[in-house]
Amino acid sequence: MDKIRIRGGKRLQGQIPISGAKNAALPLLAACLLTDETLILRNLPHLADIATMTHLLAQHGTELSMAGEHPGGGHMGHVLKLSAAHIASTEAPYDIVRKMRASVLVLGPLLARCGQARVSLPGGCAIGTRPVDMHIRGLEALGAVIELDDGYIVAHAPDGLQGGVVVFPRVSVGATENLLMAATLAKGEVVLENAAREPEVADLANCLNQMGAKIEGVGSDTLRIQGVARLSGTDYTVLPDRIEAATYAIAAAITGGDVELLGAQPDTMEAVIAALQQANVVVDRTDSGIRVCADGAASLTGIDVTTAPYPGFPTDLQAQMMTLMTVASGAAMITETIFENRFQHVPELMRMGADITVKGATAMVRGDSDRLHGAPVMATDLRASVSLVLAGLAAEGETTINRVYHLDRGYERLEEKLLGCGADIARIVE
């Protein structure tokens, strides 16, 4: 298994191009099942999860062709043409779904387009049990008949999905996206209340509207959808990844660096930018994105952070922010409200010298600028893995991160992007 070796202490300086958003690309890929015409998606990141989703779509009968590199060349992601004119299978098998839980996003589109779907339950993962009960209840509210059989979600809507009102008991990005896609072809009006407002949900809604859907309230917590008979193809560019951008902003801050994040959209990063500025990091808008500067760990201030659904502080940045707090001066209280087990990076950071005390959903971090020293550490989930990379960039000495396949799921060309800014980082292929 590959490892990543980092020798810490280098200030990052230069520019990092931000890739297309993984968590927008995954539902957008699933949306191809809603039409028999061709969907073209641009600026797709080269990531393991994207490959898994395209593999799943191919076994449903989708024809895929990788169009040439983006005409502008440079770091734009790849272009995929997807045509689901004939759906050969409405089953999403366990061996694919267990690798990536976002596979459950084919449930809504298959049910809406074909009137049936057999999708493996995704099972839990490192950060929590991750049930899909709200996906199921929501589709039942639109007339679907759903049973659980042998670990599969078996769904039928022979007369198509009907209009109705779905009130999510808690904010769910995936349930909002599944229901939104299903609702576009329902017979009548669907209202989704307490819907997720993440920019990736808005990106999906904007693409669906370009395909002929009738969705109102995009970006709000109430989505109103008038079902239509069919959707057409379209040509859509995936929005930049705000989580990747914020991760590299924290890399600049923790090394006392000066980095411009090309393509970053500050309007989708307000909570994170506010937190970084409160911690004494300088973040400015530029014509090409945002620029992040810090004078060094000694100038950073510990701040309290609580994760929340968008526009609150993203749970996908909790581990990275905690790492920054381990070298900031003063105490920082980090509270995780979205997932029940998302502190797996804590023991690994403590092996590097961090002073962290966990009580339930809260971690108390006591920071110090020369707190971290290099060590062999292990990655457990995507964002915990990258928090160890950030710690390695700041630590005294050498850090080796094992199980980097977690990283490859969500960070495109990570070593290349950091090398380009002066980091001493290398991938050890074993």
Ligand code: EPZ
């Ligand atoms: C999406 O996961 C993201 N993944 C996650 O990013 C992200 O952490 C999460 O949203 C929250 O922002 C993708 O978009 C592919 P949820 P999702 O449904 O949709 C509970 C990453 O690192 N819940 O918003 O699965 C659930 O257990 C990944 O890129 C139910 O109880 O998250 C969680 O506690 C990690 N029942 C909370 O809601 C349900 O039916 C929020 O989950 C659905 C969810």
